[in-house]
Amino acid sequence: MSGKGGVGKSTVTACLADGLTRLGVRTGVLDADLNGPCMARMMGVRDHKPSPKNGAMIAARNAYGVPVMSMDMFLPEDETPLVWEASSQQGAYTWRSMVEMSALRELLSDTDWGDLDVLLIDLPPGAERLQNLADLLPDLTGAIVVSTASQTAMTVVSRSILMALNVANVRIAGVVENMSTMICSECRCKEQMFIGTEAVEELAERHGVPYLGAIPFNVTLADFLETGRSYIEVHAGHPAANAILDVAQRVHFWLKNQSK
Amino acid sequence: MALKSTHGPFDGSMSIVYECPTCSVQTAMLTNRAETQMVRSLGVRIGGRTTPEEPMETLRSNLASVQEESPEGPPSGTGGKCPFTGMVNDAIGAAESEPKKPVWTAEALARIEAIPHYIRPMVKRNVESYAREQGYLEIDEDVMDAVRGSLGM
Numbered sequence: 001m002s003g004k005g006g007v008g009k010s011t012v013t014a015c016l017a018d019g020l021t022r023l024g025v026r027t028g029v030l031d032a033d034l035n036g037p038c039m040a041r042m043m044g045v046r047d048h049k050p051s052p053k054n055g056a057m058i059a060a061r062n063a064y065g066v067p068v069m070s071m072d073m074f075l076p077e078d079e080t081p082l083v084w085e086a087s088s089q090q091g092a093y094t095w096r097s098m099v100e101m102s103a104l105r106e107l108l109s110d111t112d113w114g115d116l117d118v119l120l121i122d123l124p125p126g127a128e129r130l131q132n133l134a135d136l137l138p139d140l141t142g143a144i145v146v147s148t149a150s151q152t153a154m155t156v157v158s159r160s161i162l163m164a165l166n167v168a169n170v171r172i173a174g175v176v177e178n179m180s181t182m183i184c185s186e187c188r189c190k191e192q193m194f195i196g197t198e199a200v201e202e203l204a205e206r207h208g209v210p211y212l213g214a215i216p217f218n219v220t221l222a223d224f225l226e227t228g229r230s231y232i233e234v235h236a237g238h239p240a241a242n243a244i245l246d247v248a249q250r251v252h253f254w255l256k257n258q259s260k
Numbered sequence: 261m262a263l264k265s266t267h268g269p270f271d272g273s274m275s276i277v278y279e280c281p282t283c284s285v286q287t288a289m290l291t292n293r294a295e296t297q298m299v300r301s302l303g304v305r306i307g308g309r310t311t312p313e314e315p316m317e318t319l320r321s322n323l324a325s326v327q328e329e330s331p332e333g334p335p336s337g338t339g340g341k342c343p344f345t346g347m348v349n350d351a352i353g354a355a356e357s358e359p360k361k362p363v364w365t366a367e368a369l370a371r372i373e374a375i376p377h378y379i380r381p382m383v384k385r386n387v388e389s390y391a392r393e394q395g396y397l398e399i400d401e402d403v404m405d406a407v408r409g410s411l412g413m
Contacts, residue, residue: 050316057315076325080378083324085299089379094294097300101318110315 002146003160004153006124007179008215012146012247013122014042014225015215018232019248025255028059030107031070032133034100035082040072044228047085048073056112064117064230068182069111071103105136118124118255131168141258142171144212145253149155149194149205155201161207173212173254175204176247180214183239190239193217210254213247216240261287325378364390365400372404 001007013029020027032037040046040060045068048060059067065099084099084216086092113119123129134140143164147157157175177200181190204211218240224231232241261278270298275290303318314320314348364372375383389398 041365055313055315071319074319076378080325083378083382084301084322085324085382091294095298095301098298099318099322102301102303103322106316106319166355182345 001123001130001143001160001164002153002157003125003129003163004147004156007146007148007150007153007157009125009146010038010122011222011225012144012176012178012215013039013120014228015221015231015244016144016248016251017043017120018064018230019244020118020120020252021064021066021230022232022245023248025248025252028067028116028117028119029069030111030119030121031068032104032107032121032129033231033244034071034103036124037070037072037075039122040070041066041078042225042228043068046072046078046228050074053112057110057111059111062228062232062233066110067116069107070115071107080222101132101136104133108136127156127163130160130164130170134170141255142173144173145175145209146178147175147200149197150179151159154199158189158203158207161209164210165207171258172207172209173251174210175200176212176237177214177215178199181216183216183218185218185220186250188239190216197259210250212250212254213243215243218239232257303348360386362396362399365398367401368399368404371401 004208010031010033017027017029029039029043031037033039038050043062043066045060045062049070050057050069050073054057056088057069058071059069061067075082083089084092084096086095087155121133123133130143145157145161145164147153161172164172179193180200182193183190200214201211216239218238220235221231221240224234232244235241262281264277264279266277267275273293273296275289276287277286277288279286301318301322318350342413372380372384372387386409387399390410391397391403394406396403
């Protein structure tokens with residue numbers, strides 16, 4: 001979660017799924033962004049047609065075996081917006097959030113995920129989204145916060161961290177800094193993306209939550225996420241792949257400590 | 261009180277009229293559109309159910325546009341002990357399974373094709389429902405205008 005749109009929650013979710021899987025953690029991905037779903041595409045399962053079996057909907061398995069469920073798989077075309085059936089769309093504010101909560105509950109509970117160690121849930125922007133999820137999942141292990149070093153993003157993210165800790169009472173695994181630097185695909189030189197080195201680390205420290213590391217922006221990584229392939233497998237040893245694995249290891253470490 | 265007549269469902273609402281067999285006093289019950297939609301959004305099946313629950317039933321049955329190759333929407337399931345809800349379900353079921361489908365004129369079809377594809381099936385169903393309610397066997401542009409008028413558009 002972040003509270004802010006455009007910081008790369010879905011990118012980090014896909015990277016973490018890749019990284020945790022490489023670490024041997026059985027990981028699933030649920031796209032909780034019903035109105036702007038993208039995880040099916042980023043995980044390479046956009047064409048999967050969900051089908052029921054034994055009273056549950058079978059999750060799609062991506063190229064490296066991660067089960068994925070997303071509203072995207074129920075919509076006919078990439079550009080089809082989410083419209084709920086109603087005799088009239090007028091006054092939809094009275095019932096839309098209700099039907100979306102029901103849908104999210106079903107995506108969570110009616111999916112056959114197989115055996116999982118971790119389920120990553122990609123939330124849409126909005127500080128209240130985590131609280132809604134916590135209402136559905138009282139045993140939620142924790143939240144991973146995603147931010148860039150942009151002052152605008154960090155202000156919103158800071159608000160969301162306070163909301164998570166004080167209102168939703170959800171533990172925070174830590175903060176992931178996304179798009180920390182840009183790594184050239186050719187010479188691997190690094191370029192700062194935002195002014196404010198270590199700003200996200202300071203943000204995490206201020207709130208007393210761990211800093212989980214930084215994932216750089218890389219054109220090849222972005223391309224892999226467009227097609228649902230494992231970046232870490234193909235580009236093992238690349239600074240971006242190492243950064244993703246570092247973050248995944250810290251998340252894994254945090255999770256292991258929670259289960260003790 | 262005995263069941264006298266049912267009207268609708270149209271535009272998400274329907275009315276059921278009861279009449280006293282002795283003095284002929286009538287009482288009508290009206291379902292409210294917003295409340296009906298709210299109850300539906302919660303996944304509540306009025307009058308209970310007789311069919312087994314399906315996975316992601318609320319999600320699939322509430323989507324206006326779905327994958328063509330996706331599994332069929334879950335069965336509606338009727339039943340329960342309350343006579344009122346039974347009548348509502350019967351009336352809705354009867355309206356939805358009405359065999360005589362109104363015929364669309366070429367002009368009306370062209371007009372419906374101009375509507376964004378993701379909302380087109382829903383609009384089409386609403387117009388057909390209105391046409392059946394009004395007893396029209398053909399849907400032309402006048403019928404479509406009448407539907408717009410009934411929605412206050």
